[in-house]
Amino acid sequence: MQKIMLAHGGGGQEMNDLINGLIFKTFNNEILSQNNDSAILNLSGKLAFSTDSFVVSPIKFAGGDIGKIAVCGTVNDLAMVGAKPKYLSCALIIEEGLDIAELKEILESIKSSADIARVSIVCGDTKVVSKGSCDKIFINTSGVGQIIKEAKVENLKIGAKILLSGDVGRHGAVILASRNELRLQSDLQSDCKPLNSVIEALFKAGIEPFSMRDATRGGLSAVLNEWAKACGYDIKINEENIAVSDEVMGICEMLGFEPYELANEGTFVLAIDPKDEIKALEILREFDSNANTIGEILDSNKGNVIIQNSYGASRFMEPPKGELLPRIC
Amino acid sequence: MQKIMLAHGGGGQEMNDLINGLIFKTFNNEILSQNNDSAILNLSGKLAFSTDSFVVSPIKFAGGDIGKIAVCGTVNDLAMVGAKPKYLSCALIIEEGLDIAELKEILESIKSSADIARVSIVCGDTKVVSKGSCDKIFINTSGVGQIIKEAKVENLKIGAKILLSGDVGRHGAVILASRNELRLQSDLQSDCKPLNSVIEALFKAGIEPFSMRDATRGGLSAVLNEWAKACGYDIKINEENIAVSDEVMGICEMLGFEPYELANEGTFVLAIDPKDEIKALEILREFDSNANTIGEILDSNKGNVIIQNSYGASRFMEPPKGELLPRIC
Numbered sequence: 053m054q055k056i057m058l059a060h061g062g063g064g065q066e067m068n069d070l071i072n073g074l075i076f077k078t079f080n081n082e083i084l085s086q087n088n089d090s091a092i093l094n095l096s097g098k099l100a101f102s103t104d105s106f107v108v109s110p111i112k113f114a115g116g117d118i119g120k121i122a123v124c125g126t127v128n129d130l131a132m133v134g135a136k137p138k139y140l141s142c143a144l145i146i147e148e149g150l151d152i153a154e155l156k157e158i159l160e161s162i163k164s165s166a167d168i169a170r171v172s173i174v175c176g177d178t179k180v181v182s183k184g185s186c187d188k189i190f191i192n193t194s195g196v197g198q199i200i201k202e203a204k205v206e207n208l209k210i211g212a213k214i215l216l217s218g219d220v221g222r223h224g225a226v227i228l229a230s231r232n233e234l235r236l237q238s239d240l241q242s243d244c245k246p247l248n249s250v251i252e253a254l255f256k257a258g259i260e261p262f263s264m265r266d267a268t269r270g271g272l273s274a275v276l277n278e279w280a281k282a283c284g285y286d287i288k289i290n291e292e293n294i295a296v297s298d299e300v301m302g303i304c305e306m307l308g309f310e311p312y313e314l315a316n317e318g319t320f321v322l323a324i325d326p327k328d329e330i331k332a333l334e335i336l337r338e339f340d341s342n343a344n345t346i347g348e349i350l351d352s353n354k355g356n357v358i359i360q361n362s363y364g365a366s367r368f369m370e371p372p373k374g375e376l377l378p379r380i381c
Numbered sequence: 382m383q384k385i386m387l388a389h390g391g392g393g394q395e396m397n398d399l400i401n402g403l404i405f406k407t408f409n410n411e412i413l414s415q416n417n418d419s420a421i422l423n424l425s426g427k428l429a430f431s432t433d434s435f436v437v438s439p440i441k442f443a444g445g446d447i448g449k450i451a452v453c454g455t456v457n458d459l460a461m462v463g464a465k466p467k468y469l470s471c472a473l474i475i476e477e478g479l480d481i482a483e484l485k486e487i488l489e490s491i492k493s494s495a496d497i498a499r500v501s502i503v504c505g506d507t508k509v510v511s512k513g514s515c516d517k518i519f520i521n522t523s524g525v526g527q528i529i530k531e532a533k534v535e536n537l538k539i540g541a542k543i544l545l546s547g548d549v550g551r552h553g554a555v556i557l558a559s560r561n562e563l564r565l566q567s568d569l570q571s572d573c574k575p576l577n578s579v580i581e582a583l584f585k586a587g588i589e590p591f592s593m594r595d596a597t598r599g600g601l602s603a604v605l606n607e608w609a610k611a612c613g614y615d616i617k618i619n620e621e622n623i624a625v626s627d628e629v630m631g632i633c634e635m636l637g638f639e640p641y642e643l644a645n646e647g648t649f650v651l652a653i654d655p656k657d658e659i660k661a662l663e664i665l666r667e668f669d670s671n672a673n674t675i676g677e678i679l680d681s682n683k684g685n686v687i688i689q690n691s692y693g694a695s696r697f698m699e700p701p702k703g704e705l706l707p708r709i710c
Contacts, residue, residue, distance in 0.1 A: 063598025063644070063709075064701035068607075087611075088533050089431060089461035089594060090526070096425030102418060103470035103523055104506045107514075132418040141432035141523050145474075177433045181708060185436075187514040194432055194470050194523035197419070204417050265418060269392025278397075282416075315392070372393035379510060380392075 054152040061180030078159040083174040091174035093139055098199035100135035102126055105192040109379040114226050115241030118191055119161030121317055124246050126195040127169045128266045131248040135197030143177040143192040169246035200255055207262035208283035212323040214347040218340040219295035220272050224314025225303040227380050240299040245318035250339045257335055259328045266320040270372045273312040275321045276357045277371035284355050289347035292362040313372040315380045383481040390509030407488040412503040420503035422468055427528035429464035431455055434521040438708040443555045444570030447520055448490030450646055450710055453575050455524040456498045457595045460577040464526030472506040472521040479517055498575035529584055536591035537612035541652040543676040547669035548624035549601050553643025554632040556709050569628040574647035579668045586664055588657045595649040599701045602641040604650045605686045606700035613684050618676035621691040642701040644709045
């Protein structure tokens with residue numbers, strides 16, 4: 053089996069062979085193949101620009117791999133500000149000794165995820181580090197998108213309804229389970245997926261969310277606490293409206309985690325005008341039947357997140373703290 | 382001394398403290414501080430988009446560090462296609478245990494290099510991996526720029542003069558020397574610097590290079606061979622016109638390297654119309670007195686690089702091959 057050698061990152065013949073023979077061939081598009089120092093794009097107006105490095109371990113997990121998550125992560129960051137994702141970069145840091153077959157699989161996963169999200173990989177970079185200097189492969193994707201209807205934290209306002217696009221905690225639980233050799237008899241899959249289609253559907257229906265955020269590291273809890281802090285108002289959440297699968301709940305109970313703090317990679321939170329609530333829910337549920345309204349922004353300015361359970365008892369949903377779960381994405 | 386912990390990458394309170402207290406404060410600009418999932422930019426027309434991951438070892442070297450090279454590398458990739466670099470992203474992969482003081486120094490180097498290059502860091506990402514899963518710190522920068530006058534490989538043509546903006550091999554030689562504990566009594570410094578100012582000066586003088594490329598991994602030899610292969614014509618180079626410092630020559634002779642294959646991080650090759658040669662040289666020399674015309678594109682289509690020494694003897698300058706020098710950038 054062919055392996056990645058240091059020479060594949062040296063800037064010489066071997067690197068050219070890898071780039072032309074494998075990477076350009078897999079990503080296959082005109083802009084990339086021009087092989088200039090930068091990609092040339094035609095875009096205008098307000099643009100969104102985002103970056104994420106991915107170090108997820110293991111690199112393959114139920115429902116995805118590091119290639120898929122690298123595309124979805126950046127596509128979703130662009131979509132969350134109300135942009136149509138258009139172009140991605142892809143920078144690889146590869147550990148010497150990685151099987152080229154494994155790299156090929158990852159590149160194909162990047163390509164098929166990019167196709168689903170309707171984005172092109174237009175520029176890239178390949179570095180190889182000696183054995184032991186990184187763990188298999190790290191991927192950075194950065195992205196550029198065209199703003200359709202800008203959504204931002206500053207738009208949060210009193211009375212806004214808080215909607216959640218699906219059940220929470222699946223990505224985090226899958227990674228947890230894979231690390232702890234639980235060998236669960238479970239079909240649990242990461243929620244890893246691009247979110248630009250559902251957001252385009254909302255826009256098409258005339259719905260302009262005040263703010264959106266995908267609940268990645270730190271989970272639902274991190275998003276809500278950041279929002280409450282940013283706008284300065286309290287956010288009230290009804291716990292019984294947050295969907296959590298039995299498998300996720302089971303893993304959380306077994307390992308002492310909080311499902312609201314587990315990472316998601318294809319689930320997002322929206323703050324919208326109450327008049328749009330019913331229509332928005334209808335659209336969200338076309339993509340995920342677990343979508344629900346989970347709360348609202350209150351007219352009280354302490355900047356807390358208050359969660360009420362089905363018996364009517366309230367507590368604060370604290371911002372996550374400590375060593376949640378390293379290398380989740 | 383405070384150290385980076387896994388919790389600094391977990392998405393919780395510690396990560397927020399690091400990002401708000403150190404990173405945002407250092408990079409300090411309005412777009413970044415909005416803290417949305419993507420930066421919102423106002424740009425239009427033809428844009429350049431580029432990415433590079435930096436894994437240079439050691440992270441500090443004579444004339445620069447991983448922060449400076451991370452900014453210069455992407456700024457230069459944008460400048461090489463004829464763009465004015467505008468916005469950069471900055472994604473950090475940090476090894477658990479890195480001194481926060483050392484991180485602070487790197488962030489300050491990124492900021493001061495960005496100031497010199499007149500670009501802003503508008504979005505970022507921070508990941509922490511456990512001790513042993515990466516080597517201190519890896520940095521990805523991606524960048525967006527506005528095309529002023531597009532330069533590309535396709536523009537190369539017969540008769541074009543090949544100019545070189547300075548002496549070659551300094552960055553590679555500095556890294557080599559630092560790894561081999563040569564402890565040379567030398568003032569040799571990496572050429573690491575942003576090139577956008579010199580290119581803007583060329584544009585201001587009405588000079589539109591056909592093509593430009595900074596001679597990074599694989600050095601001058603890689604650029605010339607890529608060009609010869611891309612345009613299909615032979616390129617003839619006069620060896621005596623290529624500036625190489627005595628220190629670089631000494632290190633190459635000692636360690637068996639070829640100066641034309643050593644990486645540069647602030648030296649570039651231009652192909653220009655012969656009518657612009659004198660004016661272009663005048664401008665290049667305002668920035669670096671070692672700039673020179675080193676050759677031309679011939680009317681013969683074998684796609685080779687032919688180098689002629691001062692005695693009139695010719696040989697092929699072969700494309701670099703093998704394990705040049707890992708983790709040079």
